[in-house]
Amino acid sequence: MLPRFSDNLRRTIIVLGVAMLFMPKVNIVSISGESAGIRIDDVLLFVIFALLMAGVSLARKPKISGIESIVFILIGYMLLSNLVNLQMFGRSSLLYSLRYLEYFMFFYIGRYFFDARHSVARLLYAMLFFNAILMVLQGFSIIGGFASTGFAQNVELSRPIGVTGGSWEIGAILNFYLAFFLFDRNKVGGVTLRIFLIACTLALVVLTGARMPALAHIFLISYFFYLQSPNKTYFLRNAAFIGGVLLLAILLIPNPLTERSENLFSMANIEQFKDQYSNASVPGEKFEYIEMYIPDEYADASWLMRVRHWIVAIKTWTNSPLTWFVGVGPGNWGPALDGGWLRVMSEWGLFGLSIFLVFLYRIAQISRAMFAVVVALAINMLFIDIHLAYKAMSLFFFLSGYAYNRERANPEGVNKSPGYRGSFAHAGEIIVR
Numbered sequence: 475m476l477p478r479f480s481d482n483l484r485r486t487i488i489v490l491g492v493a494m495l496f497m498p499k500v501n502i503v504s505i506s507g508e509s510a511g512i513r514i515d516d517v518l519l520f521v522i523f524a525l526l527m528a529g530v531s532l533a534r535k536p537k538i539s540g541i542e543s544i545v546f547i548l549i550g551y552m553l554l555s556n557l558v559n560l561q562m563f564g565r566s567s568l569l570y571s572l573r574y575l576e577y578f579m580f581f582y583i584g585r586y587f588f589d590a591r592h593s594v595a596r597l598l599y600a601m602l603f604f605n606a607i608l609m610v611l612q613g614f615s616i617i618g619g620f621a622s623t624g625f626a627q628n629v630e631l632s633r634p635i636g637v638t639g640g641s642w643e644i645g646a647i648l649n650f651y652l653a654f655f656l657f658d659r660n661k662v663g664g665v666t667l668r669i670f671l672i673a674c675t676l677a678l679v680v681l682t683g684a685r686m687p688a689l690a691h692i693f694l695i696s697y698f699f700y701l702q703s704p705n706k707t708y709f710l711r712n713a714a715f716i717g718g719v720l721l722l723a724i725l726l727i728p729n730p731l732t733e734r735s736e737n738l739f740s741m742a743n744i745e746q747f748k749d750q751y752s753n754a755s756v757p758g759e760k761f762e763y764i765e766m767y768i769p770d771e772y773a774d775a776s777w778l779m780r781v782r783h784w785i786v787a788i789k790t791w792t793n794s795p796l797t798w799f800v801g802v803g804p805g806n807w808g809p810a811l812d813g814g815w816l817r818v819m820s821e822w823g824l825f826g827l828s829i830f831l832v833f834l835y836r837i838a839q840i841s842r843a844m845f846a847v848v849v850a851l852a853i854n855m856l857f858i859d860i861h862l863a864y865k866a867m868s869l870f871f872f873l874s875g876y877a878y879n880r881e882r883a884n885p886e887g888v889n890k891s892p893g894y895r896g897s898f899a900h901a902g903e904i905i906v907r
Contacts, residue, residue: 475538476585477529484586487525490518491583492597495869496604498620498637505569515864519579526582541581541836541878548829549574552804555822558796559803566803566821570862577867584875588883594654594876601869602651602671605636605644606678612636613681633683638865645687646854646866648675652691653846654873656698665702672698686860690853694846780812780857787811791820799823814855814862830861840877847873 479487494515503512530536538546552571559566587594611617612634619635636644655671672695679691696713703709787807791797801823811817819827838848851870854860861867 475530475536475542476582477526477533479525479529483525484590487522487583488586488590488592490522491580491587491872494518495597495601495865495872496637499639499864500620516576519576522579522583523575526579539878541833541874544829544833544836545574545578545581548826548833549578551826551829552822555800555826556803556805558800559806562796563802565806567805570805570821573862573864577864577871580868580871581875581878584872584877585879587872588876588879594873595658595660598651598654602648602675605638605647606674608636609634609644609678609681634678634681639863641682642684642687642854642858643860643863643866645679645682645684646690646850646858646860646863647869648679648682649687649690649694649850649854650847650866650869650873651675652694653850654843656694657841657843657846659841659843668698684858686854686857690850693849693853697846783807783811784813784816787813787816787820797823799825801826810859812859813857814859815852817859818855818861837874840874840881844874844877 497515499513499515501513502517505512549571552574553568556566556568556571560568587597608617608619612619619637620639633641634644635641636647638644638647652671652675655675656668676691676695679687699713700709790802797820801819801821804821806821807817811820818830822830834848834852838845847870851860851866854866
């Protein structure tokens with residue numbers, strides 16, 4: 475379902491879409507209780523949405539792809555979960571469901587971007603360079619940035635965020651850059667250039683101090699060297715050497731990542747979770763975080779913050795058989811639960827989780843690069859609500875749309891031919907080889 479607009483109109487949509495990938499998040503109108511308000515991006519995306527709807531309504535026989543169908547089903551289900559929870563319990567927020575419809579506009583912008591024969595590699599180079607400059611300046615406290623809560627002065631910015639709303643979000647975006655640089659079928663330079671990009675993006679990820687993006691980066695790098703290795707022995711030998719060098723560098727060179735992870739593997743983390751889970755009561759129908767934060771010098775501060783969020787989410791979600799399946803409603807946990815998979819399961823229920831997994835599966839089937847992007851997203855979702863982050867998901871959908879149209883340009887198409895050897899087949903090589 476891609477309306478055939480005039481060249482000038484398509485060019486305008488592309489320019490607006492690309493501009494939004496570079497623009498900082500600035501609220502025009504704030505919304506009480508939410509970090510994200512009404513922004514200029516929302517106005518521009520609404521205009522693009524209106525244009526697409528007008529184009530579809532004028533088309534004689536609009537065709538909806540499998541990916542579009544599953545996304546529309548997902549958004550429809552999210553709205554249904556909202557309505558059930560608002561009617562029965564007075565909780566959740568429709569804005570979080572509509573947010574996914576807004577993000578999905580970038581899928582069409584990415585498709586137009588490919589059809590106009592633009593290079594996604596050049597765009598990603600520009601985005602990487604732009605964010606790298608900002609991150610270095612932020613790292614030296616020379617400039618600030620637009621975080622989720624508004625503009626952060628350089629003295630307030632503890633970790634680099636680039637043009638995004640947080641260090642965790644720019645970390646995930648760096649994962650997406652690397653995934654395309656390493657696994658796109660139109661190879662981005664030779665092996666030497668890609669190793670340079672690995673080093674550059676890894677240094678920036680370490681600078682953010684974000685641990686899930688660091689873990690995702692390690693997976694992407696390992697997967698790349700595995701595919702480059704002639705056999706398993708060669709891979710394991712090189713992986714041990716390179717991994718050891720990287721680990722020593724991260725541990726010996728002072729950086730935000732090691733500073734934040736000092737107590738990551740402390741047994742106090744598990745004890746805190748067990749004690750607080752057994753003592754916590756089920757909250758009322760309208761969700762409010764309860765204060766359960768208990769300082770512990772031997773526990774990880776980030777873990778302790780998540781403990782109080784996750785316990786409330788788990789106990790609320792499992793309190794009723796109905797919520798097992800339909801969830802407690804999108805947006806019920808507010809701006810951050812700090813655990814994407816738990817948030818999807820508890821807010822959307824098992825039905826919503828199933829639809830979301832199908833959606834990710836279809837995106838991962840597009841190409842090996844998109845498989846790598848999906849895995850990076852999944853890893854980040856362990857501790858981050860990255861599936862709701864505007865900058866990260868706008869790039870995710872943009873790359874999905876670009877890759878989708880490029881693969882459709884092949885004789886086999888995408889997600890259609892039984893003989894199509896998707897990225898999950900490539901992943902299976904790891905087990906077989």
